Amino acid sequence: MSVDNEPYVQVHALHAGRLTLPERFFVHPASESARRTVPSLSFLIQHVNSVNKTTRIVFDLGLRHPSTNYPIPIQRHLETRHPMATEPNVVQSLAVGELSTDDIDYVVYSHVHWDHIGEPKAFDKSTFVVGPGTSALLKDSSSLRGGHSFFEPDLLPVSRTIELPPTTGATEQESSTGKSAQNGVTPDFSQSWVPHGFLPRTIDIFQDGSVLIVDAPGHLPGHINILARTGPGKYTYLAGDACHDRRIMRWEREIGEWHDESGHICCIHADKKQAEKTIALISRLESEGVEVILAHDVEWEEKSENQARFFGTS
Template identity: 65%
Template sequence: MSSVKPQRCIQLHALQAGHLTLPERFFVHPFSDTARRTVPSLSFLLQHLDTDSGKTTRIVFDLGLRHPTSNYPVPIQRHIQTRQPLTTEPDVVKSLEEGGLSPSDIDFVIYSHLHWDHVGDPKAFPKSTFVIGPGATALLDGDNPTLRGGHSFFEADLLPRDRTIELSPVEDSDSTHSTAEGGLISFHQPWLPHGSVPRTMDIFQDGSLLIVDAPGHLPGHVNLLARIEPHKYVYLAGDACHDRRLLTGEREISEWLDDHGHICCIHANKEDARRTIERIRVLEAEGVEIIFAHDVEWEENPRNSERFFG
Protein backbone atom coordinates (compact mmCIF):
# COMPACT_ATOMS: atom_id res chain seq x y z
CA MET A 1 0.00 0.00 0.00
CA SER A 2 1.30 3.45 -0.89
CA SER A 3 2.52 5.61 2.02
CA VAL A 4 2.13 8.84 0.04
CA LYS A 5 -0.15 11.24 1.90
CA PRO A 6 -2.92 13.01 -0.05
CA GLN A 7 -2.20 16.62 -0.89
CA ARG A 8 -3.69 19.06 1.57
CA CYS A 9 -5.83 21.77 0.03
CA ILE A 10 -7.31 25.10 1.06
CA GLN A 11 -11.04 25.80 1.22
CA LEU A 12 -11.35 29.23 -0.38
CA HIS A 13 -14.29 31.64 -0.37
CA ALA A 14 -14.58 35.24 -1.47
CA LEU A 15 -16.02 37.81 0.93
CA GLN A 16 -17.85 40.98 -0.01
CA ALA A 17 -15.99 43.90 1.56
CA GLY A 18 -17.29 47.02 -0.14
CA HIS A 19 -17.10 48.77 -3.51
CA LEU A 20 -15.37 51.93 -4.70
CA THR A 21 -15.04 53.79 -7.99
CA LEU A 22 -11.72 54.07 -9.83
CA PRO A 23 -10.96 56.75 -12.46
CA GLU A 24 -9.30 54.97 -15.38
CA ARG A 25 -6.63 57.62 -15.90
CA PHE A 26 -4.81 56.72 -12.67
CA PHE A 27 -4.49 53.05 -13.50
CA VAL A 28 -4.07 52.33 -17.22
CA HIS A 29 -2.60 53.91 -20.34
CA PRO A 30 -3.98 54.82 -22.81
CA PHE A 31 -7.07 55.98 -20.94
CA SER A 32 -10.25 57.99 -21.22
CA ASP A 33 -10.40 61.12 -19.06
CA THR A 34 -14.02 60.43 -18.21
CA ALA A 35 -13.97 56.64 -17.78
CA ARG A 36 -14.73 55.47 -14.22
CA ARG A 37 -15.68 52.04 -12.97
CA THR A 38 -17.14 50.84 -9.69
CA VAL A 39 -15.21 47.78 -8.54
CA PRO A 40 -15.13 45.50 -5.50
CA SER A 41 -12.49 45.45 -2.82
CA LEU A 42 -12.51 41.70 -2.37
CA SER A 43 -11.57 39.87 0.79
CA PHE A 44 -11.03 36.11 1.02
CA LEU A 45 -11.58 33.43 3.65
CA LEU A 46 -9.07 30.57 3.53
CA GLN A 47 -9.55 27.50 5.71
CA HIS A 48 -6.90 24.83 6.21
CA LEU A 49 -7.75 21.50 7.81
CA ASP A 50 -4.89 19.52 9.31
CA THR A 51 -6.26 16.00 8.92
CA ASP A 52 -3.71 14.63 11.41
CA SER A 53 -4.73 16.89 14.29
CA GLY A 54 -8.24 17.79 13.14
CA LYS A 55 -7.44 21.50 13.59
CA THR A 56 -8.90 24.04 11.17
CA THR A 57 -6.96 27.27 10.76
CA ARG A 58 -8.92 30.21 9.39
CA ILE A 59 -7.27 33.09 7.56
CA VAL A 60 -8.79 36.23 6.06
CA PHE A 61 -6.81 37.89 3.27
CA ASP A 62 -7.49 41.64 3.33
CA LEU A 63 -10.38 43.34 5.15
CA GLY A 64 -11.60 45.64 2.38
CA LEU A 65 -13.32 48.94 3.18
CA ARG A 66 -14.00 50.20 6.69
CA HIS A 67 -17.59 50.49 7.84
CA PRO A 68 -18.55 53.19 8.49
CA THR A 69 -16.12 55.36 6.53
CA SER A 70 -16.43 58.03 9.24
CA ASN A 71 -14.05 55.83 11.24
CA TYR A 72 -11.24 56.58 8.80
CA PRO A 73 -8.87 59.45 9.64
CA VAL A 74 -9.67 62.80 8.01
CA PRO A 75 -7.06 62.58 5.19
CA ILE A 76 -8.58 59.30 4.02
CA GLN A 77 -12.12 60.67 4.32
CA ARG A 78 -11.07 63.48 1.98
CA HIS A 79 -9.58 60.98 -0.48
CA ILE A 80 -12.75 58.88 -0.37
CA GLN A 81 -14.65 61.77 -1.94
CA THR A 82 -12.68 61.11 -5.15
CA ARG A 83 -13.74 57.46 -5.18
CA GLN A 84 -17.51 57.91 -5.20
CA PRO A 85 -19.84 56.15 -5.56
CA LEU A 86 -18.58 54.01 -2.69
CA THR A 87 -20.37 51.47 -0.51
CA THR A 88 -19.23 49.60 2.58
CA GLU A 89 -22.08 47.14 3.09
CA PRO A 90 -21.85 44.30 3.42
CA ASP A 91 -18.44 44.68 5.01
CA VAL A 92 -16.17 41.73 5.76
CA VAL A 93 -17.66 41.22 9.25
CA LYS A 94 -21.18 40.90 7.89
CA SER A 95 -19.96 38.66 5.08
CA LEU A 96 -18.42 36.29 7.62
CA GLU A 97 -21.57 36.30 9.70
CA GLU A 98 -23.66 35.36 6.67
CA GLY A 99 -21.64 32.14 6.53
CA GLY A 100 -21.85 31.44 10.25
CA LEU A 101 -18.49 32.80 11.41
CA SER A 102 -17.52 35.80 13.52
CA PRO A 103 -14.24 37.74 13.60
CA SER A 104 -13.34 35.82 16.77
CA ASP A 105 -13.17 32.65 14.65
CA ILE A 106 -10.38 34.07 12.49
CA ASP A 107 -6.88 33.00 13.52
CA PHE A 108 -4.92 35.23 11.14
CA VAL A 109 -5.52 38.28 8.99
CA ILE A 110 -2.96 38.55 6.19
CA TYR A 111 -2.80 41.93 4.50
CA SER A 112 -1.76 42.17 0.87
CA HIS A 113 -0.71 45.73 1.76
CA LEU A 114 -1.76 48.64 3.94
CA HIS A 115 -3.72 50.97 1.66
CA TRP A 116 -6.99 52.25 3.14
CA ASP A 117 -9.26 50.17 0.89
CA HIS A 118 -7.71 46.91 2.09
CA VAL A 119 -7.18 47.38 5.83
CA GLY A 120 -10.85 47.46 6.90
CA ASP A 121 -11.28 47.71 10.67
CA PRO A 122 -8.65 45.62 12.48
CA LYS A 123 -10.30 46.44 15.82
CA ALA A 124 -13.20 44.20 14.77
CA PHE A 125 -10.81 41.20 14.98
CA PRO A 126 -9.79 41.17 18.65
CA LYS A 127 -8.30 37.67 18.69
CA SER A 128 -6.61 37.54 15.30
CA THR A 129 -2.90 37.77 14.61
CA PHE A 130 -2.12 40.20 11.78
CA VAL A 131 0.51 39.36 9.16
CA ILE A 132 2.10 42.05 7.00
CA GLY A 133 4.79 41.95 4.34
CA PRO A 134 8.41 42.99 4.79
CA GLY A 135 8.80 46.74 5.16
CA ALA A 136 5.14 47.44 5.91
CA THR A 137 5.72 48.49 9.53
CA ALA A 138 7.84 51.39 8.31
CA LEU A 139 4.77 52.77 6.52
CA LEU A 140 2.84 52.85 9.78
CA ASP A 141 5.78 54.58 11.41
CA GLY A 142 5.68 57.36 8.82
CA ASP A 143 8.71 56.29 6.81
CA ASN A 144 7.25 56.93 3.35
CA PRO A 145 8.81 60.13 2.01
CA THR A 146 8.51 59.18 -1.68
CA LEU A 147 4.84 58.13 -1.61
CA ARG A 148 2.41 60.75 -2.90
CA GLY A 149 -1.34 61.01 -3.29
CA GLY A 150 -4.29 61.03 -0.95
CA HIS A 151 -4.35 57.24 -0.80
CA SER A 152 -0.87 57.13 0.77
CA PHE A 153 -1.90 57.94 4.33
CA PHE A 154 -1.20 55.26 6.93
CA GLU A 155 -2.49 55.09 10.50
CA ALA A 156 0.27 54.71 13.09
CA ASP A 157 -2.08 52.89 15.47
CA LEU A 158 -3.70 50.70 12.81
CA LEU A 159 -2.46 47.38 14.17
CA PRO A 160 -1.92 45.91 17.64
CA ARG A 161 1.85 45.55 17.65
CA ASP A 162 1.71 42.61 20.11
CA ARG A 163 -0.46 40.66 17.65
CA THR A 164 1.30 41.63 14.44
CA ILE A 165 3.94 39.65 12.53
CA GLU A 166 6.04 41.33 9.87
CA LEU A 167 7.47 38.77 7.47
CA SER A 168 11.24 38.54 7.16
CA PRO A 169 13.04 40.63 4.54
CA VAL A 170 13.35 38.90 1.19
CA GLU A 171 17.11 39.31 1.44
CA ASP A 172 17.06 36.69 4.21
CA SER A 173 16.27 33.88 1.74
CA ASP A 174 18.16 30.65 2.37
CA SER A 175 17.99 28.01 -0.36
CA THR A 176 19.25 25.34 2.10
CA HIS A 177 16.24 25.74 4.40
CA SER A 178 14.18 22.59 4.89
CA THR A 179 10.59 22.62 6.07
CA ALA A 180 9.17 20.84 9.07
CA GLU A 181 6.34 18.31 9.09
CA GLY A 182 3.45 19.57 6.96
CA GLY A 183 0.42 21.13 8.59
CA LEU A 184 2.21 23.27 11.19
CA ILE A 185 1.77 26.95 10.46
CA SER A 186 4.83 29.18 10.48
CA PHE A 187 5.37 32.76 9.35
CA HIS A 188 9.02 32.75 10.43
CA GLN A 189 10.63 31.26 7.34
CA PRO A 190 13.00 32.39 4.61
CA TRP A 191 11.72 33.10 1.12
CA LEU A 192 12.24 30.24 -1.32
CA PRO A 193 11.52 29.74 -5.03
CA HIS A 194 8.44 27.78 -6.07
CA GLY A 195 8.17 26.91 -9.75
CA SER A 196 8.26 30.14 -11.76
CA VAL A 197 7.84 32.30 -8.64
CA PRO A 198 11.19 33.36 -7.12
CA ARG A 199 10.18 34.23 -3.53
CA THR A 200 7.51 32.34 -1.60
CA MET A 201 6.82 31.19 1.95
CA ASP A 202 5.01 27.86 2.46
CA ILE A 203 3.19 28.79 5.64
CA PHE A 204 1.60 25.39 6.41
CA GLN A 205 4.71 23.62 5.12
CA ASP A 206 2.59 21.28 3.02
CA GLY A 207 2.31 23.22 -0.26
CA SER A 208 -1.33 24.18 0.29
CA LEU A 209 -0.84 27.92 0.82
CA LEU A 210 2.10 30.08 -0.18
CA ILE A 211 2.69 33.74 0.55
CA VAL A 212 4.28 35.32 -2.53
CA ASP A 213 6.53 38.37 -2.46
CA ALA A 214 4.91 40.70 -5.03
CA PRO A 215 6.91 43.94 -5.09
CA GLY A 216 6.00 47.14 -6.85
CA HIS A 217 2.66 48.41 -5.60
CA LEU A 218 3.65 49.28 -2.04
CA PRO A 219 6.36 48.18 0.40
CA GLY A 220 5.27 44.89 1.94
CA HIS A 221 2.90 43.95 -0.90
CA VAL A 222 2.30 40.19 -0.89
CA ASN A 223 0.02 37.79 -2.75
CA LEU A 224 -1.25 34.29 -1.96
CA LEU A 225 -1.09 31.08 -4.00
CA ALA A 226 -3.64 28.53 -2.75
CA ARG A 227 -4.10 24.92 -3.81
CA ILE A 228 -7.87 24.41 -3.72
CA GLU A 229 -7.89 20.98 -5.40
CA PRO A 230 -5.03 18.51 -5.94
CA HIS A 231 -4.23 20.05 -9.34
CA LYS A 232 -6.00 23.41 -9.16
CA TYR A 233 -4.49 26.64 -7.85
CA VAL A 234 -5.85 30.14 -7.25
CA TYR A 235 -3.61 33.20 -7.09
CA LEU A 236 -4.88 36.13 -5.02
CA ALA A 237 -3.08 39.07 -6.59
CA GLY A 238 -4.09 41.96 -4.32
CA ASP A 239 -3.21 45.23 -6.07
CA ALA A 240 -0.51 43.80 -8.32
CA CYS A 241 -2.70 45.43 -10.94
CA HIS A 242 -6.12 47.06 -10.86
CA ASP A 243 -7.35 46.28 -14.37
CA ARG A 244 -7.32 42.94 -16.20
CA ARG A 245 -6.22 44.69 -19.38
CA LEU A 246 -2.81 45.14 -17.77
CA LEU A 247 -2.52 41.38 -17.50
CA THR A 248 -3.57 40.80 -21.10
CA GLY A 249 -1.19 43.47 -22.36
CA GLU A 250 -3.99 45.65 -23.79
CA ARG A 251 -2.96 48.52 -21.50
CA GLU A 252 0.18 49.79 -19.77
CA ILE A 253 0.64 51.11 -16.23
CA SER A 254 -0.43 54.75 -16.05
CA GLU A 255 1.54 57.78 -14.88
CA TRP A 256 0.32 61.36 -14.31
CA LEU A 257 1.52 64.73 -13.05
CA ASP A 258 0.32 66.04 -9.70
CA ASP A 259 -0.36 69.69 -8.88
CA HIS A 260 3.35 70.24 -8.20
CA GLY A 261 4.54 68.72 -11.47
CA HIS A 262 5.75 65.45 -9.92
CA ILE A 263 5.40 62.26 -11.94
CA CYS A 264 3.03 59.97 -10.04
CA CYS A 265 2.08 56.32 -10.36
CA ILE A 266 -0.38 54.19 -8.42
CA HIS A 267 2.57 51.84 -7.83
CA ALA A 268 5.46 52.86 -5.59
CA ASN A 269 7.89 51.21 -8.03
CA LYS A 270 6.54 50.98 -11.56
CA GLU A 271 9.24 48.65 -12.89
CA ASP A 272 8.90 46.21 -10.00
CA ALA A 273 5.13 46.28 -10.52
CA ARG A 274 5.59 45.52 -14.21
CA ARG A 275 7.83 42.55 -13.40
CA THR A 276 5.30 41.25 -10.86
CA ILE A 277 2.57 41.42 -13.52
CA GLU A 278 4.84 39.48 -15.89
CA ARG A 279 5.23 36.70 -13.30
CA ILE A 280 1.46 36.58 -12.78
CA ARG A 281 1.01 36.34 -16.55
CA VAL A 282 3.25 33.24 -16.53
CA LEU A 283 1.18 31.68 -13.74
CA GLU A 284 -2.02 32.25 -15.68
CA ALA A 285 -0.46 30.59 -18.74
CA GLU A 286 0.34 27.63 -16.48
CA GLY A 287 -3.36 27.25 -15.64
CA VAL A 288 -3.49 29.13 -12.33
CA GLU A 289 -6.70 31.13 -11.74
CA ILE A 290 -5.87 34.79 -11.09
CA ILE A 291 -8.11 37.02 -8.93
CA PHE A 292 -7.29 40.66 -8.25
CA ALA A 293 -8.62 42.55 -5.25
CA HIS A 294 -10.61 44.88 -7.53
CA ASP A 295 -11.49 42.21 -10.08
CA VAL A 296 -14.91 43.35 -11.23
CA GLU A 297 -14.93 40.89 -14.15
CA TRP A 298 -14.43 38.00 -11.75
CA GLU A 299 -17.10 39.30 -9.37
CA GLU A 300 -19.64 39.79 -12.16
CA ASN A 301 -19.11 36.35 -13.66
CA PRO A 302 -22.26 34.35 -12.72
CA ARG A 303 -20.18 31.21 -12.29
CA ASN A 304 -18.44 32.79 -9.29
CA SER A 305 -21.55 33.77 -7.34
CA GLU A 306 -21.54 30.49 -5.40
CA ARG A 307 -17.91 31.06 -4.40
CA PHE A 308 -18.86 33.81 -1.97
CA PHE A 309 -19.06 32.70 1.65
CA GLY A 310 -22.55 31.98 2.96
Protein backbone atom coordinates (compact mmCIF):
# COMPACT_ATOMS: atom_id res chain seq x y z
CA MET A 1 0.00 0.00 0.00
CA SER A 2 1.40 3.42 -0.83
CA VAL A 3 0.47 7.00 -1.40
CA ASP A 4 3.00 9.35 -2.98
CA ASN A 5 5.48 6.43 -3.10
CA GLU A 6 5.36 6.04 0.70
CA PRO A 7 4.54 2.41 1.60
CA TYR A 8 2.38 1.80 4.64
CA VAL A 9 0.66 -1.06 6.43
CA GLN A 10 -2.65 -1.90 8.04
CA VAL A 11 -2.59 -2.29 11.83
CA HIS A 12 -5.54 -3.83 13.67
CA ALA A 13 -5.87 -4.57 17.37
CA LEU A 14 -6.78 -8.09 18.48
CA HIS A 15 -8.62 -9.00 21.65
CA ALA A 16 -6.32 -11.38 23.52
CA GLY A 17 -7.67 -11.65 27.06
CA ARG A 18 -7.93 -9.50 30.16
CA LEU A 19 -6.24 -9.53 33.56
CA THR A 20 -6.34 -7.48 36.74
CA LEU A 21 -3.27 -5.59 37.95
CA PRO A 22 -2.65 -4.59 41.57
CA GLU A 23 -1.68 -0.97 40.96
CA ARG A 24 1.04 -0.78 43.62
CA PHE A 25 3.20 -3.17 41.56
CA PHE A 26 3.05 -0.87 38.56
CA VAL A 27 2.61 2.75 39.62
CA HIS A 28 3.57 4.94 42.55
CA PRO A 29 1.84 6.27 44.50
CA ALA A 30 -0.97 3.70 44.72
CA SER A 31 -3.05 2.31 47.55
CA GLU A 32 -2.65 -1.29 48.71
CA SER A 33 -6.15 -2.16 47.49
CA ALA A 34 -6.24 -0.35 44.13
CA ARG A 35 -6.70 -2.75 41.20
CA ARG A 36 -7.40 -2.21 37.52
CA THR A 37 -8.65 -4.74 34.95
CA VAL A 38 -6.87 -4.20 31.66
CA PRO A 39 -6.62 -5.82 28.23
CA SER A 40 -3.63 -7.74 26.98
CA LEU A 41 -3.65 -6.46 23.42
CA SER A 42 -2.22 -8.14 20.37
CA PHE A 43 -1.96 -6.64 16.90
CA LEU A 44 -2.26 -7.78 13.30
CA ILE A 45 0.04 -5.99 10.85
CA GLN A 46 -0.54 -6.51 7.12
CA HIS A 47 2.02 -5.45 4.54
CA VAL A 48 1.51 -5.65 0.76
CA ASN A 49 4.71 -5.65 -1.27
CA SER A 50 5.54 -4.43 -4.76
CA VAL A 51 4.35 -7.69 -6.36
CA ASN A 52 1.08 -7.63 -4.40
CA LYS A 53 2.06 -10.31 -1.87
CA THR A 54 0.63 -9.85 1.61
CA THR A 55 2.79 -10.57 4.65
CA ARG A 56 0.88 -10.91 7.92
CA ILE A 57 2.53 -10.35 11.29
CA VAL A 58 0.95 -10.80 14.71
CA PHE A 59 2.64 -8.79 17.46
CA ASP A 60 2.21 -10.64 20.77
CA LEU A 61 -0.28 -13.43 21.49
CA GLY A 62 -1.80 -12.24 24.76
CA LEU A 63 -3.10 -14.71 27.35
CA ARG A 64 -3.07 -18.47 26.89
CA HIS A 65 -6.38 -20.26 26.56
CA PRO A 66 -7.16 -22.21 28.59
CA SER A 67 -5.03 -20.86 31.42
CA THR A 68 -4.63 -24.41 32.75
CA ASN A 69 -2.14 -24.93 29.91
CA TYR A 70 0.33 -22.65 31.68
CA PRO A 71 3.03 -24.28 33.85
CA ILE A 72 2.09 -24.66 37.53
CA PRO A 73 4.28 -21.73 38.75
CA ILE A 74 2.46 -19.37 36.37
CA GLN A 75 -0.93 -20.80 37.35
CA ARG A 76 -0.10 -19.93 40.95
CA HIS A 77 0.83 -16.40 39.89
CA LEU A 78 -2.47 -16.07 38.02
CA GLU A 79 -4.31 -16.27 41.33
CA THR A 80 -3.11 -12.70 41.96
CA ARG A 81 -4.45 -11.46 38.61
CA HIS A 82 -8.18 -12.21 38.91
CA PRO A 83 -10.65 -11.32 37.60
CA MET A 84 -9.14 -12.59 34.38
CA ALA A 85 -10.52 -13.75 31.03
CA THR A 86 -8.71 -15.75 28.36
CA GLU A 87 -11.44 -15.38 25.74
CA PRO A 88 -11.68 -14.08 23.16
CA ASN A 89 -8.11 -15.11 22.46
CA VAL A 90 -5.95 -14.27 19.46
CA VAL A 91 -7.08 -17.28 17.42
CA GLN A 92 -10.74 -16.35 17.94
CA SER A 93 -10.04 -12.69 17.18
CA LEU A 94 -8.38 -13.56 13.89
CA ALA A 95 -11.35 -15.74 12.98
CA VAL A 96 -13.69 -12.76 13.36
CA GLY A 97 -11.89 -11.28 10.36
CA GLU A 98 -11.84 -14.66 8.55
CA LEU A 99 -8.18 -15.43 9.11
CA SER A 100 -6.68 -18.54 10.69
CA THR A 101 -3.29 -19.13 12.26
CA ASP A 102 -2.20 -20.64 8.92
CA ASP A 103 -2.48 -17.15 7.42
CA ILE A 104 0.07 -15.65 9.82
CA ASP A 105 3.61 -15.53 8.44
CA TYR A 106 5.35 -14.19 11.56
CA VAL A 107 4.64 -13.94 15.27
CA VAL A 108 6.77 -11.19 16.80
CA TYR A 109 6.99 -11.26 20.59
CA SER A 110 7.57 -7.97 22.35
CA HIS A 111 8.93 -10.17 25.16
CA VAL A 112 8.20 -13.52 26.77
CA HIS A 113 6.25 -12.74 29.95
CA TRP A 114 3.28 -15.09 30.41
CA ASP A 115 0.60 -12.55 29.44
CA HIS A 116 2.13 -11.97 25.99
CA ILE A 117 3.09 -15.44 24.80
CA GLY A 118 -0.38 -16.95 24.29
CA GLU A 119 -0.29 -20.45 22.86
CA PRO A 120 2.55 -20.64 20.32
CA LYS A 121 1.63 -24.23 19.43
CA ALA A 122 -1.48 -22.87 17.69
CA PHE A 123 0.78 -21.07 15.18
CA ASP A 124 2.46 -24.16 13.82
CA LYS A 125 3.20 -22.66 10.39
CA SER A 126 4.43 -19.24 11.58
CA THR A 127 7.99 -18.09 12.10
CA PHE A 128 8.60 -16.58 15.54
CA VAL A 129 10.73 -13.45 16.00
CA VAL A 130 12.18 -12.43 19.37
CA GLY A 131 14.54 -9.78 20.65
CA PRO A 132 18.23 -10.39 21.37
CA GLY A 133 18.92 -12.34 24.54
CA THR A 134 15.51 -14.04 24.65
CA SER A 135 16.81 -17.59 24.18
CA ALA A 136 19.32 -17.11 27.00
CA LEU A 137 16.55 -15.75 29.25
CA LEU A 138 14.36 -18.77 28.59
CA LYS A 139 17.19 -21.02 29.69
CA ASP A 140 18.15 -19.04 32.80
CA SER A 141 16.09 -16.31 34.49
CA SER A 142 17.60 -16.74 37.96
CA SER A 143 18.62 -13.08 38.10
CA LEU A 144 14.98 -11.93 37.99
CA ARG A 145 12.58 -11.82 40.91
CA GLY A 146 8.78 -12.04 41.19
CA GLY A 147 6.15 -14.65 40.44
CA HIS A 148 5.74 -13.33 36.90
CA SER A 149 9.37 -14.19 36.09
CA PHE A 150 8.89 -17.84 35.23
CA PHE A 151 9.66 -18.84 31.66
CA GLU A 152 9.22 -22.02 29.62
CA PRO A 153 12.58 -23.21 28.22
CA ASP A 154 10.81 -24.94 25.33
CA LEU A 155 8.44 -22.06 24.55
CA LEU A 156 9.79 -21.38 21.05
CA PRO A 157 9.96 -23.80 18.11
CA VAL A 158 13.71 -23.90 17.47
CA SER A 159 13.47 -24.53 13.72
CA ARG A 160 11.01 -21.65 13.23
CA THR A 161 12.45 -18.97 15.49
CA ILE A 162 14.56 -15.95 14.55
CA GLU A 163 16.38 -14.13 17.34
CA LEU A 164 17.32 -10.62 16.31
CA PRO A 165 21.04 -9.75 16.29
CA PRO A 166 22.75 -8.23 19.35
CA THR A 167 22.39 -4.47 19.75
CA THR A 168 26.04 -3.91 20.69
CA GLY A 169 27.56 -1.12 18.60
CA ALA A 170 24.35 -0.54 16.66
CA THR A 171 24.23 3.22 17.32
CA GLU A 172 27.51 3.73 15.46
CA GLN A 173 25.99 2.73 12.13
CA GLU A 174 24.01 4.83 9.70
CA SER A 175 20.52 3.94 8.59
CA SER A 176 20.27 2.08 5.27
CA THR A 177 16.50 2.55 4.92
CA GLY A 178 15.42 2.44 1.31
CA LYS A 179 18.80 1.41 -0.13
CA SER A 180 18.14 -2.26 -0.88
CA ALA A 181 17.08 -3.47 -4.30
CA GLN A 182 14.73 -5.85 -2.47
CA ASN A 183 12.82 -3.06 -0.71
CA GLY A 184 9.42 -4.22 0.49
CA VAL A 185 9.58 -7.64 -1.18
CA THR A 186 10.21 -9.84 1.84
CA PRO A 187 11.03 -9.10 5.50
CA ASP A 188 14.69 -9.28 6.52
CA PHE A 189 15.31 -9.79 10.24
CA SER A 190 19.06 -10.35 9.89
CA GLN A 191 19.99 -6.69 9.43
CA SER A 192 22.04 -4.77 11.96
CA TRP A 193 20.37 -2.26 14.24
CA VAL A 194 20.57 1.32 12.99
CA PRO A 195 19.29 4.70 14.23
CA HIS A 196 15.99 6.10 13.01
CA GLY A 197 15.57 9.72 13.97
CA PHE A 198 16.12 9.92 17.73
CA LEU A 199 15.44 6.19 18.17
CA PRO A 200 18.94 4.72 18.61
CA ARG A 201 18.34 1.12 17.46
CA THR A 202 15.84 -0.03 14.83
CA ILE A 203 15.51 -2.65 12.09
CA ASP A 204 13.51 -1.70 8.98
CA ILE A 205 12.36 -5.24 8.19
CA PHE A 206 10.88 -4.52 4.73
CA GLN A 207 13.49 -1.83 3.98
CA ASP A 208 10.74 0.49 2.85
CA GLY A 209 10.10 2.40 6.08
CA SER A 210 6.71 0.79 6.73
CA VAL A 211 7.58 -1.47 9.70
CA LEU A 212 10.46 -0.84 12.07
CA ILE A 213 11.34 -3.09 14.97
CA VAL A 214 12.57 -0.88 17.81
CA ASP A 215 14.91 -1.93 20.60
CA ALA A 216 13.03 -0.95 23.78
CA PRO A 217 15.23 -1.96 26.73
CA GLY A 218 14.35 -1.87 30.40
CA HIS A 219 11.35 -4.10 30.92
CA LEU A 220 12.89 -7.48 30.14
CA PRO A 221 15.92 -8.67 28.15
CA GLY A 222 14.93 -8.82 24.48
CA HIS A 223 12.03 -6.36 24.82
CA ILE A 224 11.15 -4.87 21.43
CA ASN A 225 8.49 -2.54 20.03
CA ILE A 226 7.15 -1.80 16.56
CA LEU A 227 6.84 1.53 14.75
CA ALA A 228 4.47 1.19 11.78
CA ARG A 229 3.59 3.71 9.10
CA THR A 230 -0.19 3.45 8.81
CA GLY A 231 -0.87 6.12 6.21
CA PRO A 232 0.61 9.21 4.62
CA GLY A 233 2.43 10.91 7.48
CA LYS A 234 0.71 8.65 10.05
CA TYR A 235 2.51 6.31 12.45
CA THR A 236 1.45 3.87 15.17
CA TYR A 237 3.87 2.74 17.87
CA LEU A 238 3.17 -0.59 19.58
CA ALA A 239 4.88 -0.22 22.94
CA GLY A 240 4.42 -3.65 24.53
CA ASP A 241 5.28 -3.43 28.22
CA ALA A 242 7.66 -0.50 27.90
CA CYS A 243 5.03 1.23 30.03
CA HIS A 244 2.00 -0.28 31.78
CA ASP A 245 -0.01 2.81 32.64
CA ARG A 246 -0.61 6.07 30.77
CA ARG A 247 -0.37 8.03 34.00
CA ILE A 248 3.36 7.29 33.88
CA MET A 249 3.51 8.59 30.31
CA ARG A 250 1.82 11.79 31.51
CA TRP A 251 4.24 12.07 34.45
CA GLU A 252 1.30 11.80 36.90
CA ARG A 253 2.76 8.63 38.45
CA GLU A 254 6.15 6.98 38.76
CA ILE A 255 7.09 3.37 38.11
CA GLY A 256 6.12 1.28 41.13
CA GLU A 257 8.43 -0.73 43.38
CA TRP A 258 7.73 -3.14 46.23
CA HIS A 259 9.50 -5.35 48.77
CA ASP A 260 9.29 -9.13 48.38
CA GLU A 261 9.15 -11.65 51.24
CA SER A 262 12.94 -11.48 51.61
CA GLY A 263 12.96 -7.70 51.83
CA HIS A 264 14.42 -7.17 48.34
CA ILE A 265 13.24 -4.17 46.34
CA CYS A 266 11.41 -5.42 43.25
CA CYS A 267 10.19 -3.70 40.11
CA ILE A 268 8.06 -4.91 37.21
CA HIS A 269 10.93 -3.73 34.99
CA ALA A 270 14.22 -5.62 35.08
CA ASP A 271 16.08 -2.29 34.74
CA LYS A 272 13.99 0.59 36.05
CA LYS A 273 16.37 3.38 35.00
CA GLN A 274 16.61 2.02 31.46
CA ALA A 275 12.82 1.64 31.36
CA GLU A 276 12.47 5.32 32.29
CA LYS A 277 14.74 6.27 29.37
CA THR A 278 12.67 4.15 26.98
CA ILE A 279 9.44 5.72 28.25
CA ALA A 280 10.94 9.18 27.68
CA LEU A 281 11.65 8.31 24.03
CA ILE A 282 8.13 6.96 23.55
CA SER A 283 6.66 10.09 25.15
CA ARG A 284 8.67 12.17 22.70
CA LEU A 285 7.25 10.16 19.79
CA GLU A 286 3.74 10.76 21.08
CA SER A 287 4.40 14.50 21.46
CA GLU A 288 5.37 14.56 17.78
CA GLY A 289 2.05 13.04 16.68
CA VAL A 290 2.78 9.31 16.69
CA GLU A 291 -0.07 7.18 18.02
CA VAL A 292 1.23 5.13 20.95
CA ILE A 293 -0.59 1.99 22.13
CA LEU A 294 0.53 0.11 25.23
CA ALA A 295 -0.05 -3.63 25.57
CA HIS A 296 -2.35 -3.05 28.56
CA ASP A 297 -3.75 0.23 27.30
CA VAL A 298 -7.17 0.33 28.93
CA GLU A 299 -7.48 4.06 28.23
CA TRP A 300 -6.94 3.49 24.50
CA GLU A 301 -9.34 0.55 24.48
CA GLU A 302 -12.10 2.50 26.22
CA LYS A 303 -12.21 5.26 23.60
CA SER A 304 -15.29 4.66 21.44
CA GLU A 305 -13.49 5.59 18.24
CA ASN A 306 -11.02 2.76 18.76
CA GLN A 307 -13.63 0.02 18.77
CA ALA A 308 -13.49 -0.03 14.97
CA ARG A 309 -9.74 -0.56 15.16
CA PHE A 310 -10.22 -4.18 16.19
CA PHE A 311 -9.85 -6.73 13.40
CA GLY A 312 -13.10 -7.82 11.80
CA THR A 313 -15.23 -4.96 13.14
CA SER A 314 -15.03 -2.85 10.00
